[in-house]
Amino acid sequence: MALQLDGIHHVALICADYARSRHFYVQVLGLAxxxxxHRAERDSWKLDLGLPDGGQLELFSFPSPPPRPSRPEAQGLRHLAFRVAALEPGIAHLAEHGIACEPIRTDPYTGRRFTFFADPDGLPLELYEIA
Known part of the structure; x- marks a missing residue:
C-alpha cells in the first residue's frame, strides 16, 4: 500500500536574529x-506562522546557528516559493520595505512569471505568479 501524502503542513526555518526575522515574516510578509x-531550556524561540491556504511556517531561533553554506545551490532546501496572483504588487510592497527583488523571469516549462528575494538571513524566497 502506498503512502498517501495530503500536502505540506509546515516548513521550518532557523533564523540568526529572531526579532529581525519575526518582523520580516509578520510585518513585511503579513503572515499570521x-x-x-520561548523555550528557556534551549534559549530558543518557536514561532508558528499561518499562510492563507492553511500551510504554516515554523520560525526557530537557536544560539549561534551555523550560516547557510552557499546560495542558492546548497544541498538541502533550495528556496521557499510563495504563490501570488500578481507579481508587481508584491515587488512594490517589498521595495517599500527596502527589499530588492531579482528581475522577473518566466519559467520555461510552465510559462509562469517569478522573482526571487531574500529573507533577513539570506534564505532565497520566491514569488511565483498564478494568475
Missing part, C-alpha cells in the same frame, strides 16, 4: 502569528 513560545 498562530503561536509563539
Amino acid at each position: 502569528v498562530l503561536a509563539e513560545h
Whole structure:
C-alpha cells in the first residue's frame, strides 16, 4: 500500500536574529502569528506562522546557528516559493520595505512569471505568479 501524502503542513526555518526575522515574516510578509513560545531550556524561540491556504511556517531561533553554506545551490532546501496572483504588487510592497527583488523571469516549462528575494538571513524566497 502506498503512502498517501495530503500536502505540506509546515516548513521550518532557523533564523540568526529572531526579532529581525519575526518582523520580516509578520510585518513585511503579513503572515499570521498562530503561536509563539520561548523555550528557556534551549534559549530558543518557536514561532508558528499561518499562510492563507492553511500551510504554516515554523520560525526557530537557536544560539549561534551555523550560516547557510552557499546560495542558492546548497544541498538541502533550495528556496521557499510563495504563490501570488500578481507579481508587481508584491515587488512594490517589498521595495517599500527596502527589499530588492531579482528581475522577473518566466519559467520555461510552465510559462509562469517569478522573482526571487531574500529573507533577513539570506534564505532565497520566491514569488511565483498564478494568475
